[in-house]
Amino acid sequence: MTNSIAEIEQSECMLVVGSNTTEAHPVLALRMKKAMRGGAKLLVVDPRKTWLAERADVHLQIKPGTDIPLMNAIANVIISEDLHNKQYVESLTEGFDEMKLAAAEWPVERAAATCEVDAGDIRKAARLYAAYKHAGIYYTLGITEHVCGVDNVRSLSNLALITGHLGYEATGVNPLRGQNNVQGCNDMGNNPVYLPGYQEVADGAAREKFSAAWGQQVSEIPGRRLDQMLDGLHDESIKAFFVMGEDPIVSEPNVEHVHVGFKKLELLISQDIFLNETAKIYADVVFPATCFAEKEGTFTNSERRVQRVRKAVDAPGEARTDLQIIFDLAKELGHDWGKAQPSKVWDEFARLSPNFSGINYARIEESGIQWPCPDVSHPGTKFLHEGAPIRGKGRLYPLDHIKPWEEADDDYPLTLSTGRTLYHYNAATQTLRNEGHREKQPKSFVEISAEDARELNIADKEEIVVQSRRGSIVSWAKVSEKVRKGVIWMPMHYAEASVNILTGDGKDLKVGTPEYKLCAVRLHKP
Amino acid sequence: MPTNTLTINGEQVAVLQGESLLDACAKMGISLLTACHDNRLEAYGGCRTCLVDLDGAPRPVPACKTLTSAGMVVSTSGEQLETVRATIDEMLECIPAAALETWTDANRFIGYDPQQCIMCDRCVRYCDEIMQCNALEHVGQGVDAFIQPTQGDSFLDTSCELCGGCIGTCPTDALYSKQSLKVFNEQSDAVLSSTRTVCNYCGVGCVIDIESQGNNVIDIDAQTGVGPNDGHLCSKGRFAWQFINHPQRLTKPLVRNTESGELEETSWQNALSIAATKMLDIKQRHGADSLAFLASSRCTNEDVYALQKLARAIIGTNNVHSCAAT
Amino acid sequence: MDIDCLDSLRGCGGAGFPTSFKWNAVRDANADFGKVIICNADEGEPGTFKDGWLFDNHCAAVIDGIRHAAEYVNAQRGFIYLRPEYSAQRELISAAIQQMVSDNKLAPQSGRIFQANGFPGRPAQLDNGGLSIVELSSLDWFVEHGSHDLVGETQQSGGLAHDAMLQYPLPQNEDIEAGFCLDICLGGGAYICGEETAMIESMEGKRPQPRHKPPFPTTNGLWGLPTLVNNVETFWWAERMISGEWQQDAERLFSISGAVNKPGVYQAPIGITARQLINDYAGGVKDAAEISCWIPGGAATGVLPPTLLDCEMSTEVLREHGTTLGTAALVVFTEESALEVSTKIMQFFAQESCSQCTPCRIGCAEFADYLADEKHNWPHRGSIDDWLQAMQLGSICGLGFTAPLIIHQLQKHFNFEVQHAN
Structure with missing residues (x-):
């Protein structure tokens, strides 16, 4: 997030795109609700009629996968009606002319036809977003989990830049992180092309710094992204896989294909708190690890705030902390890193990563600090891009519509979208083990519009088979006003009805993020 | 920000416009008892425990509900005022008639004990103002009043999102966590403790307090004014903690028996040794880049830093990634 | 205008x-x-x-x-x-x-x-x-x-x-x-x-x-x-x-009910006595019975004794007797005692309290129980006077402010002794 969570309350206008915030980030949504109570305008772009969408000033219920035409049209309205921030564009951005030309390819009426929304609503949304000073954009996986995920994000940053809606309270471009430490995991360099603290592997000086610190030469060969690792299973270029707290055969798309890959693997080491599906079938070694309540450390939240995690209870049986396990394994591999002490690990990271150097355990004892925080006297950074974009000039991108990897057709006439519900979390290894949550939402369901249900002669709560070109699962129909005709939606939480049996191989062309958010399916009775 | 200067107990204090007498008193270090007040909610002024004398007002005013204005002269003590406040405190101890009847609700999270309820409306207002769910209502009148899920349905049938914010804001134990009650062992002499940490679900990073009895988690709560969540939690954050002490947790390392194909329990030394040997073997045979490491965005920064360091500094590959896609 | x-x-x-x-x-x-x-x-x-x-x-x-x-x-x-x-x-x-x-x-x-x-x-x-x-x-x-x-x-x-x-x-x-x-x-x-x-x-x-x-x-x-x-x-x-039809605020519409022969609404001068209202307007007391107590201006004005039937029905005069003209609703009782009437009024208030503020929510109910209790036991630490004062000073609206008047009137006009349990 470029902004802080607490700032959301000060919003005058919020543009929420591809985020069912009240279910996926319920506590952050409370700040939005408060802003709404104070009169803030709310613009929602979502194929589903979410809680926020129902209450929005404008809900653009677009056809899934048409975000770029919509954002281009909005940009087009803003520019053609002269609502953009000319001073900001001139002095603090680059690429405006190209971007403007690309956007001009999407007049409102054309976009309205492609996105299947009302042209007047597009205009209204554009005018509202441009009109308010404190206007922030919030998005989540509805934007990124597409073949055009990166361009989708760019289409949003285009809007922020042409209006100058960046760099002050409640105003910026804010991805809401789906998991407790997505932010931290990236910060820590768990990325094939970035070393810790976003220092590039390609940067020789950075490599040298880490090589010196670690006493071992850091390879200059860029690593593989997750999707490339999975591909590597198939061509057998990846022989060993160390999986920490993940369950790829449940969480990765096109599960059948993933199975084929795992079968070829020589070594799978799994480290988790429960025996997950992947480990059950494929692991050679399983390390019993600890959950968040059993260890010391830090998490970094969506607003870049590093906060202390503390041990409340002992791990069960012989389970060891994740850090201890890695230290033990390192020792077994011939490298004695000494005692596994979280604060020392943090200090090593902070010393090597300038944007984090000012953060240490003593400083975050009471409350967390938001990076960038270059030195110990720095208070942390509430919002980014103050005064000007960090890179000097904000880059505007000329964008065009990119069709999804798979579109509905005569054989598979429905578009399936997937997501999270309020009561469960991802593969639900934790929440389905809670009686109350299991009872509240015990089994998989398929949200379907009344119109589609009628045409297919499907009754509410009826057992149905959802089939894609990859496979099929059994679920239960939930006739709902939330989805539009032609689109069905399923939660991703149920192993017995794993939506990833259905999802396809589409992935972002630039960073490989899978296109979980849509694939073509058909429904039939069992 | 414009300020107002007023006099409290003979001393002058400057406060921001829009602040209440309660805020002003707090600034002077005068702490007034409150029951119906929660900073996150609009002032209610119903419990009457924070009454103070205000010059010119016909009777004492509730400090929480009274906005400051310049020149106010306020007194927080005095025989009559203190008697009134003491009497109101005594009144709050009275168990009302409606307390004999209560609702039972099939939900497994939120319980209600009307004998503890002082009708401060905090839960109802929380659900209305903060959650905007309106899943709770204040029904009946006088001492027959009580709190119930809207329309008398089960919470499972209302718009309730089972966040338990009503429990969080309840100043008494009228609303309580059924889960906690179930696991709390009165007989046990295990140490009760509270540990401040961060929730492990979404990326908001709510600061929570884990309440534990010995090695058992018995509750999760959050404090107003702390962390990005300001005391708020969602249903998962507040209640989805049964997994921690779940019997299916892994407690021993496992290795696959090459003959039977089954995973079998083993010692740490054995598991680590097998893992390390095989890793080094594969590295030797196929090169460092034939090993891949997938970190979890559920683990701590330190955990995942160590993992990528192991991959880069010991194995020698940049094949480290996570499922972090946002 | x-x-x-x-x-x-x-x-x-x-x-x-x-x-x-x-x-x-x-x-x-x-x-x-x-x-x-x-x-x-x-x-x-x-x-x-x-x-x-x-x-x-x-x-x-x-x-x-x-x-x-x-x-x-x-x-x-x-x-x-x-x-x-x-x-x-x-x-x-x-x-x-x-x-x-x-x-x-x-x-x-x-x-x-x-x-x-x-x-x-x-x-x-x-x-x-x-x-x-x-x-x-x-x-x-x-x-x-x-x-x-x-x-x-x-x-x-x-x-x-x-x-x-x-x-x-x-x-x-x-x-x-x-x-x-x-x-x-x-x-x-x-x-x-x-x-x-x-x-x-x-x-x-x-x-x-x-x-x-x-x-x-x-x-x-x-x-x-x-x-x-x-x-x-x-x-x-x-x-x-x-419209000029009337000049001075000198009359009221009196609602007269209870034990009278002709209950109804009568326009009469402010300052008229209750006895005149009963006899000259409402046809006298039913069965010519003896009045046990009466209410001058609706339930919230509490009970008065028959000895005050000749006092003027005006706010100024009634205030001297601890009450007001209220809604000018005169209710006459012959069979019920002042205590019984007061108990009913207090029960009514207890039932009608909106339950927003503590003094009214709890106070009305506790006083209703106290009046209804034959022994008039007062089970609380604080005195009755403290409780009445807390209601008078600590309530949000007129219901809570005036409910204590019911007790005060019983004490003042009917020698109702305040009992203490402790």
Whole structure:
């Protein structure tokens, strides 16, 4: 997030795109609700009629996968009606002319036809977003989990830049992180092309710094992204896989294909708190690890705030902390890193990563600090891009519509979208083990519009088979006003009805993020 | 920000416009008892425990509900005022008639004990103002009043999102966590403790307090004014903690028996040794880049830093990634 | 328009606030978003039925009073907040409004019927099943009349959910151009809805709990707009004074009920004695029985002994005896003791407390139990006086402030000894 969570309350206008915030980030949504109570305008772009969408000033219920035409049209309205921030564009951005030309390819009426929304609503949304000073954009996986995920994000940053809606309270471009430490995991360099603290592997000086610190030469060969690792299973270029707290055969798309890959693997080491599906079938070694309540450390939240995690209870049986396990394994591999002490690990990271150097355990004892925080006297950074974009000039991108990897057709006439519900979390290894949550939402369901249900002669709560070109699962129909005709939606939480049996191989062309958010399916009775 | 200067107990204090007498008193270090007040909610002024004398007002005013204005002269003590406040405190101890009847609700999270309820409306207002769910209502009148899920349905049938914010804001134990009650062992002499940490679900990073009895988690709560969540939690954050002490947790390392194909329990030394040997073997045979490491965005920064360091500094590959896609 | 003629008029809803003061306050209030007039016809004070009588007999004059007030304060919208049991009066009012619409005296859309909110679990009731309030008397009457629970089926609001009101949160331009629009709002069906701010809350579709004052409705009333709230009778007297038919605020409509031969509504001079009202107007005491106690101005004014039957019925004189003229509702008792009547009143208050503030919620109930207890045991640490004081000083609205008066009157006039358990 470029902004802080607490700032959301000060919003005058919020543009929420591809985020069912009240279910996926319920506590952050409370700040939005408060802003709404104070009169803030709310613009929602979502194929589903979410809680926020129902209450929005404008809900653009677009056809899934048409975000770029919509954002281009909005940009087009803003520019053609002269609502953009000319001073900001001139002095603090680059690429405006190209971007403007690309956007001009999407007049409102054309976009309205492609996105299947009302042209007047597009205009209204554009005018509202441009009109308010404190206007922030919030998005989540509805934007990124597409073949055009990166361009989708760019289409949003285009809007922020042409209006100058960046760099002050409640105003910026804010991805809401789906998991407790997505932010931290990236910060820590768990990325094939970035070393810790976003220092590039390609940067020789950075490599040298880490090589010196670690006493071992850091390879200059860029690593593989997750999707490339999975591909590597198939061509057998990846022989060993160390999986920490993940369950790829449940969480990765096109599960059948993933199975084929795992079968070829020589070594799978799994480290988790429960025996997950992947480990059950494929692991050679399983390390019993600890959950968040059993260890010391830090998490970094969506607003870049590093906060202390503390041990409340002992791990069960012989389970060891994740850090201890890695230290033990390192020792077994011939490298004695000494005692596994979280604060020392943090200090090593902070010393090597300038944007984090000012953060240490003593400083975050009471409350967390938001990076960038270059030195110990720095208070942390509430919002980014103050005064000007960090890179000097904000880059505007000329964008065009990119069709999804798979579109509905005569054989598979429905578009399936997937997501999270309020009561469960991802593969639900934790929440389905809670009686109350299991009872509240015990089994998989398929949200379907009344119109589609009628045409297919499907009754509410009826057992149905959802089939894609990859496979099929059994679920239960939930006739709902939330989805539009032609689109069905399923939660991703149920192993017995794993939506990833259905999802396809589409992935972002630039960073490989899978296109979980849509694939073509058909429904039939069992 | 414009300020107002007023006099409290003979001393002058400057406060921001829009602040209440309660805020002003707090600034002077005068702490007034409150029951119906929660900073996150609009002032209610119903419990009457924070009454103070205000010059010119016909009777004492509730400090929480009274906005400051310049020149106010306020007194927080005095025989009559203190008697009134003491009497109101005594009144709050009275168990009302409606307390004999209560609702039972099939939900497994939120319980209600009307004998503890002082009708401060905090839960109802929380659900209305903060959650905007309106899943709770204040029904009946006088001492027959009580709190119930809207329309008398089960919470499972209302718009309730089972966040338990009503429990969080309840100043008494009228609303309580059924889960906690179930696991709390009165007989046990295990140490009760509270540990401040961060929730492990979404990326908001709510600061929570884990309440534990010995090695058992018995509750999760959050404090107003702390962390990005300001005391708020969602249903998962507040209640989805049964997994921690779940019997299916892994407690021993496992290795696959090459003959039977089954995973079998083993010692740490054995598991680590097998893992390390095989890793080094594969590295030797196929090169460092034939090993891949997938970190979890559920683990701590330190955990995942160590993992990528192991991959880069010991194995020698940049094949480290996570499922972090946002 | 000049309202000097109203200088002497005091409100007839019970509090006796100077009418012209309120009118001027609303006239001078911020007019940016419009102003509202509410005619308080909730008439929930036990023993009081003059407002119903006024609609029965002088409906047009009352509405004329509302219209003139609207003209004076420049209000665009008005409501008659009508006690839900008054279904016969509702029809009279509707007819009168329609007539005035045809005469171009009210905006054309006038006369709509809205439903205010009540307490959950106790919906407002439209029909009182033909039960006449005047026919009821004595103790049962208090409980039954007060609780409103005894009659009718659960009101389904006849398609007039309060949402209908919320569609008109602010006066629209066309309303303003069309002239003063007067509608009927059916009350929430609870005693507290007669309290002006609780009434406003109920009209806004909320739980009818009184607001904290200040701010007062004259500046922040319905939907936050400056709002003039007056009793039905006040509008009637105002109209008579404005039209020149009447000069001085010298008479009141007395509701006389209980053990009298001719219960009813009588216009009589302020300052008349209770005995004169009973004998000269209400046909004397039923069966010529001996009066055990009486109430001067509705239940909230407490009981008085027969020895005070000759005192003047005016606020000034009654104040000397610990009470007020209230709603000028005289109730005569012959069979019930002062303690029995007071107990019923306290029980009524306990039942009708909105439960918002602690002193009223707990205090009324504890005193009701205390009076009903044969031994009058007081089980609390704090003294009875402390509790009465806490209610008087610590409550939010008039219900809590005045409930202690019931006990005070028993102590003052009936030698009721305060007992202490401890």
